[in-house]
Amino acid sequence: MKLAAAITRLRELETTMHAYQHAMDLLYYDGVTTAPAAAFPGRGETLGTLSELSYRLFTSRKVGELLSFLEGEQANLDDQINREVRKLRESYDRQACIPEEEFSLFQELLNESEAVWRQAKADNQYDLFEPYLNRVVEYSVRFAKYYDDSLPAYHVLLQEYEKGTSMESLDRFFADLRTEIVPLVQQVLTSSVQIDDSFLYQTFPVAQQRELADYVLDVLGVDRSRCALGETEHPFTLHFNKDDVRITTHYEENNLVSSLYSVLHEAGHALYELSTAESLRGTCLAEGTSMGIHESQSRFWENIIGRSLPFIRLIYPKIQSLFPRQMAGVSAEQFYRAVNKSVPSLIRTESDELTYSLHIMVRYELEKRLVEGNLHTKDLPAAWNRMYQEYLGIDVPDDARGVLQDSHWSGGNLGYFPSYALGSAYSAQMLFYMEKDLAVWDCVSRGELLPIWSWLEERIYRFGSALEPGEVLENCCGGRLDSSYYVKYLKKKYGELYHLQE
Ligand code: ZN
Numbered sequence: 001m002k003l004a005a006a007i008t009r010l011r012e013l014e015t016t017m018h019a020y021q022h023a024m025d026l027l028y029y030d031g032v033t034t035a036p037a038a039a040f041p042g043r044g045e046t047l048g049t050l051s052e053l054s055y056r057l058f059t060s061r062k063v064g065e066l067l068s069f070l071e072g073e074q075a076n077l078d079d080q081i082n083r084e085v086r087k088l089r090e091s092y093d094r095q096a097c098i099p100e101e102e103f104s105l106f107q108e109l110l111n112e113s114e115a116v117w118r119q120a121k122a123d124n125q126y127d128l129f130e131p132y133l134n135r136v137v138e139y140s141v142r143f144a145k146y147y148d149d150s151l152p153a154y155h156v157l158l159q160e161y162e163k164g165t166s167m168e169s170l171d172r173f174f175a176d177l178r179t180e181i182v183p184l185v186q187q188v189l190t191s192s193v194q195i196d197d198s199f200l201y202q203t204f205p206v207a208q209q210r211e212l213a214d215y216v217l218d219v220l221g222v223d224r225s226r227c228a229l230g231e232t233e234h235p236f237t238l239h240f241n242k243d244d245v246r247i248t249t250h251y252e253e254n255n256l257v258s259s260l261y262s263v264l265h266e267a268g269h270a271l272y273e274l275s276t277a278e279s280l281r282g283t284c285l286a287e288g289t290s291m292g293i294h295e296s297q298s299r300f301w302e303n304i305i306g307r308s309l310p311f312i313r314l315i316y317p318k319i320q321s322l323f324p325r326q327m328a329g330v331s332a333e334q335f336y337r338a339v340n341k342s343v344p345s346l347i348r349t350e351s352d353e354l355t356y357s358l359h360i361m362v363r364y365e366l367e368k369r370l371v372e373g374n375l376h377t378k379d380l381p382a383a384w385n386r387m388y389q390e391y392l393g394i395d396v397p398d399d400a401r402g403v404l405q406d407s408h409w410s411g412g413n414l415g416y417f418p419s420y421a422l423g424s425a426y427s428a429q430m431l432f433y434m435e436k437d438l439a440v441w442d443c444v445s446r447g448e449l450l451p452i453w454s455w456l457e458e459r460i461y462r463f464g465s466a467l468e469p470g471e472v473l474e475n476c477c478g479g480r481l482d483s484s485y486y487v488k489y490l491k492k493k494y495g496e497l498y499h500l501q502e
Pocket of ligand 1 (some may be wrong): 265298
């Protein structure tokens with residue numbers, strides 16, 4: 001094979017894989033936005049066909065040979081192509097090690113398990129879902145072993161979401177959170193400070209909420225000619241390419257902040273995808289590098305910026321003009337305190353900035369034990385409820401609001417959860433380093449967010465997945481995760497909000 005021909009084939013492979021992905025994502029997007037309910041089976045068939053075609057194409061012997069050839073030519077290839085090959089090699093090894101028949105059986109299982117989970121959650125019947133979860137765990141462990149038998153299965157699973165993260169570092173990270181955040185939550189709970197947030201739960205017409213969403217996207221500098229905002233039950237971000245990013249939100253008439261903060265969250269994901277370098281276009285590197293780094297961006301804009309006093313002061317005049325009656329007599333400072341009120345609660349996606357990582361800690365401990373074989377799926381609800389009592393101090397009344405609340409495990413995404421807590425911790429660490437270079441809060445007060453975006457673009461966004469998570473951290477915040485930045489950030493913020501003594 002000639003080198004030039006191999007590079008052409010590499011490009012063709014990336015273009016075709018991207019086309020399959022584009023089509024599948026668009027079908028998904030259509031399915032959760034405008035498609036009628038009866039479209040479900042037909043769409044499922046098309047998705048099944050497309051995913052099988054792309055799986056076959058990618059795991060073929062020819063692709064393996066192409067990658068081996070290019071790996072042998074490393075010295076003659078530029079850095080970007082070498083990084084493309086490295087990324088493709090990893091996905092190839094991960095997928096090609098699974099026998100095709102087992103792969104399709106697993107896809108079928110996931111389809112069923114998703115549907116059963118939905119039913120089980122609606123009926124509050126964990127027993128219905130338990131056998132499916134058990135098989136999802138079995139398959140995941142088996143696939144991890146196919147990939148690398150010498151490593152713990154959970155370690156292998158983690159790499160898919162946050163490459164370079166080890167169980168040891170996560171154990172340390174969550175142990176730090178347990179030592180520092182659990183007592184902080186207790187202090188907040190017993191503090192004499194009462195925060196009134198009742199004014200956030202009046203009637204807020206959706207038309208005005210939409211206007212507010214458009215406004216905050218403008219403030220953040222999201223290019224709306226390349227980023228559409230849609231409405232779905234559960235908010236998410238999808239990117240087809242850097243000129244077509246889709247974010248969604250869900251408006252609740254009796255809750256002003258649910259949509260406001262989900263828009264800020266998804267806008268953070270969008271800014272990342274909108275800002276990858278032009279040179280990466282069309283390659284497998286034109287996307288965020290990992291779940292954890294992605295989540296650091298959504299949480300940076302949602303919490304660190306979006307829930308700060310300077311940002312609230314900046315957008316509050318708009319909120320007051322949209323909702324003059326509801327916000328009559330409420331100051332920006334009161335609004336700031338209300339959106340930061342912390343109360344241990346049952347549901348992860350509705351939890352506040354302080355308690356959020358404890359919800360993740362529970363899931364990390366449990367999924368690790370499931371994968372390691374130290375916990376049976378039959379005993380999962382009891383273990384879940386015990387940990388909610390221990391870490392958050394609350395009783396779980398039923399499994400629908402307990403172990404059945406998230407879709408991740410039914411979708412086969414074991415190893416995903418830690419990325420959420422890592423993202424929060426990374427974002428606090430990034431703020432610390434950003435403040436060394438920039439007068440962050442002066443920028444926010446003036447409504448000039450461009451320097452903040454530029455700082456992130458220069459160190460994170462433009463690299464897409466050309467850099468691995470560890471390399472991104474190297475670029476922007478000292479190289480490795482250090483939970484003390486996150487702990488300090490939370491202690492300072494909540495110490496002030498709840499007048500806690502050091
Ligand atoms: Zn997110």
